[in-house]
Each structure stands twice: as structure tokens, then as C-alpha cells.
Amino acid sequence: MPLHPAIAQALASLPAPPPGPLNPAAMRAGEESQVPPLADRLPLHSVADLTAETAVGDVPVRVYTPVEADSYGVLVYFHGGAFFLGSLETHDHVARSLAKETGLKVVSVGYRLAPEHAFPAGLEDCYAVVRWAADNGESLGWDGTTLAIAGDSSGGTFAAAVAGLAHDDGFDRITHQVLFYPSLDLDFDVDRYPSLRENAVGYGLETAGLKPFNAFYLDGGADPADPRVSPIKRADLTGLPKALVITGELDPMRDEGELYGRRLKDAGVDATVSRYDGAGHGFVQHFAWIPEFHRAYAETRDFLAR
Template identity: 55%
Template sequence: MPVHPEIKKVLEFIPESDPNFKIIPEEHRKIFDAPVLPVEQRVQVHSVEEKTISTPEADIPVRIYTPEEGDSFPILMYFHGGAFFSGNLESHDEIVRPIAAESGYKVISVGYRLAPEHPYPAALKDCYNVTKWATEHQEELQWDGKNLAIAGDSSGGNLVAAVTLIAREKQEITITKQILFYPSLDLDFSEFRYPSLVENAKGYFVESHTLAEHNSFYLKGGVDTDNPLVSPIREENLEGLPEALVITAEYDPMRDEGELYAEKLEKAGVPVELKRYEGVTHGFLGKFTHLDEYKDIYAFTGDFLKSAVKSS
């Protein structure tokens, strides 16, 4: 379908990209990290707690969302997007709140270290370490001890996929479900291997020619993009990974890699639910979920998380 009329209006106000423009992370963060809605207009949950988690690598800030009063909860770890160099707990607050409310999960949003100050594998280690920390603090978190899901958008989806690979290898934690919102799963931009990188190359917020620079901060120091922990789509064996929900957007350069990953998971015997939202662009969570065509994404996500929840 065509781009949604309301999204098209926004796109028309965005100036044409300058091929000589260079990203300055600090400046980019000032714009990207600002949430759209004031706190009082965001979805309300029972409680929101700020905490700092000490891990072997660093002290990591988290924000813990408890959806309602209760004695025991399934837990969802959330890894925000932002191309590994922007985004934070506040930028994704309005995304995490409705996920908690619709799912009934206690959600822990992870403020992992950002590139270029902390390139790969800092963010990945932080996400894994905080997830492991959660399993070690069952009583404090009122975790049900059974259900541990992880979710993330864009680069956060990359971290989700990579954390599942580490968890499968180390066998220290058991992740029950994974959710990838328009994930970035292939960080090798030496060629455009996916049709969506060409079809949606320009004019839809994220542009294909900028992806290499966006991810260069995370890949600082000559990181091998064939490494499945960097580009999870390169993993040949996807057997035994958690049940997955993959959400893609029609007008997203990264659409096809997300859908290919879902296909590969399914071929490996992993239960997968794939949904493409039509007429919308990358990064639509929080920005366009007020529109009727996309507001169901949180209920859809909640239904996936609530399905087949293990009793404690």
C-alpha cells in the first residue's frame, strides 16, 4: 500500500539528505533521545523504578516497569534502538510502557553503554549481563522464575538476536521468547544484498546510504561483520533459539533482513510469528502508533507474550 497519508505529510517536511553530511553522535542524540509525548500523556503503569545494576563490565542504568499490583510476574528485558550510538531509557519510555501494560510482564529497560565511546561488544555484554542479573534477583524483582523474554527495536533487535545466541552457548539463562521490531541484523553494508535496501533507499527517514556511517561507531576498530554476534543473520545454526515475534515495516530499508531472519528461524524449527505493517517506515513505534492502522501493535505484542506463559 502507499505510505500512510499522515506519515507522508511528515516525510514531506524532511529536507533532502546531504551526501556530505557527517554524523556527530552528541548532536544526533539531542534530537533522537527526546521522547514524543510528555509523561502525563504516556500509558500509565503501576510503578516505574530507576536502578543501577553493577555488572562485571560496568554499572548499567535500568528502568523497571511493573504493570499492576501483584506478587509474581513474567519478565521482559527491553533493548532500545538508536544504531548503537543513541537512544536511552527516556527515549523509549513511551514504547516500553504500553508493552508492559498490554502484556502483564514486568519490563526492565536496559541503558546499555553506547558507541563510539563504548564500541562492540560493550552493548552486547551489557544486555546479556543485565539479563543474567535479573535471573539472579528473583525475589527482589518478583520474577515468576519461568518466563524470561527479551525484546528490542532496530539495533536493539540486533542485540536481542545476539543475546539469544550467547544464552544458547553459555546455558546460564533460559530465554523463553524474543521480539524483534524492525531489526538491523546484517551490519555489512559493502553491498546492498536485500531488495528493500534498494526499494526503500531514500525518502523514508532511515536511508540506505547512511547505514554504514550509523553503524561505524559500533564497529569501531575493524570488527568482523561476518561474526554472528555482530550480524546475527550470518549464524548458520538457529536451532534451539526462543520462540520469536518479528515485526517489520513496509517502507524500511531493513525490512527484508528481518523477514529473512524469521524465515531462517522457522526453517530451523523455531516457532515464529512474522508480521509486516504496511504503509509505514522504520522506527514507527512511538512515532506513529497513535494512528489507527498501527495502534494495535502493543496489543499484538502483548498477546504474543501472554500466549503459552509457563505457570510458576
């Protein structure tokens, strides 16, 4: 089906990108300028900025408590942004919605970004915070049951990679992984997946932009053949946590996410793949105010309750 008309209208209103190479500092500042004031954000019982003291150093986290309760399941969330954009602030609304819809305590991770911090710094931060959450369950009010991980776009890359790292380390506390339109194969050969050609132009994220946007990460030593970088390269997916993979019909990265979901199923993992028609990349972050796409939060809630 065609792009949702509200998305199409929003994309048509965007100014043309400035000429020249991408400027991380300017792009980050532009994103931060769009963050709404606190008074306009979804209210929760509490939101607290903390420092997770981990084996790889101190990592800033933001902890969202949806309601007052004696204990909670925990969801650790990794924001997207092509490994060089995004922050606790730019994705605050996503974390708030996850907390409200799921009823879980959400720990959002302010991991180190490329290009200032080369691979595997950001991934190490994400995995370390998951271990920190499990080790500090009492202070977080964790009920000892659900310990989920979730991420959108490159945050979905990190979520899938963290699931693999945890499995390899024998850390079996992760119960669920939620991947919102994940980037799972950083080999951007346009012939690898039909969606890279079918959805190449006109739907927001464009195939031609994948290489330059991810160059800050790849140029820092992230090898696309490494399963920690491209989780779809992992040969054996058995034993990974149950998974929900959400894709957009008109996203260039649709097919790699859906293939990963099928491979998980083939490996005996309880995996659900859910495609959102009329959606391009980033619809949970940018267009969840549209009821058809806000449903992704309800679907996540139902999946995590299983």
C-alpha cells in the same frame, strides 16, 4: 501499498539534516529534547530507576511495573538508535506501552553506546542484565515463567545476539524474543536484499544512511561477519527461543528480518514473521499512536502469552 499518509505528512515536515558528518552529541541532545514531561507519559503502577550490578559492571536500568500484583513475567527491553543514539528516556514511551499491553514487568537497559564504548560493550551490558534479571527474580517479583527479550532496530540486533549468546552459554531461561524491524545484517551491500533497493529513498530511513549511521559501531571493532554483530550470520539457529519478527513493508531492512524469521522456522524454532503494510523503519517508536501500528503491541502481547 504507499506510505501511510500520517507518516508521509510527518516526514515531509522534517527539516533537512545539517550538512557535514554526523554529530552524536548534537543528535542525542535533539532526541532528548523531544522527550515529553513525566506528567504526559502513560501512567503505570510504578516506574523505578535502578542499577543492575552485573559481571561486566553497573548498568542503569528502568523497571516498569504495569499493575500491582504478587508476581510477574519479565521482559528485558533494548532500545534502538544505530548503537550510538537512544536512551532510557527517548524510549521510555515504548517500554511503558510494552508493560501496559503485555502485563509483564519491563526492564529497560541503559547500555553503553558507541563510539565512546567500543564493541562489544553495549551487547555485553544487554546480556548481563538478562542474567541479572534471572538472578534477581525475587526482588523483581518474577514468577519464574516468562523471561522475554525485545528490541527495536539496533536493539533488535542486540536481542537476537543475546538469544544466541545465551544458547551458547547453556543459559536456557529466555522464553521469547521479539524483534521490531531488526538490523540483522550489518553488511550494507545494496545487492544483498531487494528491500535495500526497493525502499532506498523516501520512507524515512534511507539505504544510503545505513553505513554512516552504523559507522560509529563498526569503526569500534564490530565486524559485520561476526554473528554477534550480524545475527543472520549465525550458522545454526536451532534451539533458540521462540521468536516474533515484526517488519515494515517500506523499510530497507525488511528483507533481512523476514529472512531471519524464515531461517528460524527452518531450524525448528517457533517463529512468527509479521509485516506491517504502509510502514517504514521505526514505526513502533515514532508512529504507534496510529491504530494500525499500535497493533504491534497487541501482537506482542498475544505472542508472549503463548
